[in-house]
Amino acid sequence: MTGFYTLFYKEILRFWKVSFQTVAAPVLTSLLYLLVFAHVLDAHVEPYPGVRYTAFLIPGLAMMTMLQNAFANTSSSLIQSKITGNIVYILLPPLSHLEFFGAYVLAAMIRGLVVGAGVFVAALFFAKPAFAYPLWIIAFALLGSMIMAILGIIAGIWAEKFDQLAAFQNFLIMPLTFLSGVFYSIHSLPPFWQKVSHANPVFYLIDGFRYGFFGASDASPWLSLAIAGGCCLLLALYTLQLLRSGYKLRH
C-alpha cells in the first residue's frame, strides 16, 4: 500500500506544485467560454423549458474541463517521464501494474474533479443551475474523470513524442468533447447529427451529468450510466493488460 500511496501522492504533488497552470488556467479558460457564449446566446436560446442557456452551459463546461484535465494529467505525466527517462524510477521499484494504474488514475481524477469544482464555483456568479439529483452528478463526474484518466494512460504509454500525444489530444479528445453537447442540446441538431452524437461516448457523460442538475436530458440517464460504465470497464481492463504486459514500458 505504501508504494501505491507514494506514487499517488507524487502524482498529486506534481500537478499541485504548478497549480497555476494545471488548475487556475483551465478554470479561467472555462469562464471565458461562459462569458462569451452567455453574452451572445443567453437571450436567444432556451435549451430546456425554463432553463436559461447560461445555467445549461455551466454543467457542460464543468464536465468538459474535468475531462480534459483528467486526460492531461495522466498523459502529460507519463510522456514527460518517458521522454526525460525518469520513468525508470517508477519501473525499478516493486510496484504492481494495479498500483501503477490506481495511483495514476486516482490522481488524475482528483485533478479533474478539483478543476471541475473550480469552474462550477466560479460560474455560480453568473447563473445558478438546479441540483435535481446530486447522486447522478457525482456518479457522472467520477465516471467521466476516470474514463479520461485511463485514456490519458493509454495515450501516454502509446505516444513516443510530444507531437504524437498532441495529435491524440487534438484529433480525438478535443472533437469528442466539443461535439458532445457541451454548448448545445443535441435536440437542436438535424437528425443525422443527432445520430452521430449518440455514437460519441462523451455525449453520454455530459448528458447524464446535466440530468443530475436539471432532471432533463437528451438520453435516459440509465442508458448514459450503462454506456459510460461499460466504456470505463473496457478501457480499464485494456489498460491493465497493457501495463501488465509492459507494452512500450518494459522492452
Added chain:
Amino acid sequence: MSVAIDFAGVSKLYGDFRALDNVSFQVNEGDFFALLGPNGAGKTTLISILGGLNRASSGTTRVMGFDVQANYRQARRAVGIVPQELVFDPFFTVRETLTFQSGYFGIRKNDDWIDEILANLGLTEKANSNMRALSGGMKRRVMVAQALVHRPPVIVLDEPTAGVDVALRQTLWAFIRRLNSDGHTIVLTTHYLEEAEELCNRIAMLKQGNLIALEDKSRMLGRGKARSLVLRLQPRELPASLQDRLISQRDDGSFELRLPDCGALEGILAELKLAGISVRDIEVAKPDLEDIFLDMMQTPQPASPT
C-alpha cells in the same frame, strides 16, 4: 559462498538483432564485480533485464534467489540500480526525490537512512534544492542515492563515473567500497578500466552479446602478456647469454626482455655484472587490464567462458 545474481542462458533479441546471446554467469555475494565490454556489447541490456526494465527473450535471471519475472517484487527489492543516463524529475527537491523512492519500495519514515546517504555522498547541503538546480555531478550523486534508499543487498552501477569530476569519483568509490565491505554485492560497468582494476575482485567481459571472459581479477591480469623488463645499459649492448630473452630493442637504445617471473631478475642482473655492463635505468612493465581488454576484444571469435 552464496550466489547474489544468477544469469542462466539469457538471450535478448530485438527483431533479428541478438543483443545478448545465451549469457550465463553468476555473481557471488560480497563480490565487487566488473562487467566490461565496448559500447553495444550488451552490458546495459543485461542490467536492464536484471532490474525488470527489459525482458529477456529466453533464459532466467535471479537476484538473491528470486526470479526477476516470477518473483519480481522480491527481486526488485534486492537490487538497486544506478542507470547510465542522467535522469531526474524536475518537479521535486533532492529530499522529496529520495522520500518518494523509499515509498515506492514500501518504506516509510526513511529519513535517518536518507540523511546518512546524503552525508556520505556530499549532498547534505543540497537536500532541499530542486533537482533542476543541481549540476550534472550532483544529479549523478542523487541517482546513486536513489538506488540505495531501500538498502539493497545488490547494487548495480551502470557507468556511474562517465563524465563526472574527480571529487565525486573519490567520494563515490569510498562510499561504495564501504558498502561492499559491509557485505553488499557490487556490480559495476565502466569504461575506465583502471577503476575496475583498482576496485573489483572479479571481472566479466562481454563482446557482441557474448560472454568472452569471466575470471578473478588476479587471474585475468596474470594471463595474456607476461611481464617484461626494460633496461638501459652502459655500454649499450646485450650479453650473448641474454639474447634469447630479447623482445625488442627500443629507439632510445634500451632493451625489452621477457621476464617470466620476478625471480629471473637476479640472474639477468648477475649476467650483466659478469659481462661488465652497468645498468643505468630499469623498469618492470606489468600487463594491465586495458592491454588484456584490448587483446580480447580484438580476438575474432568468442572464447567459451571459463
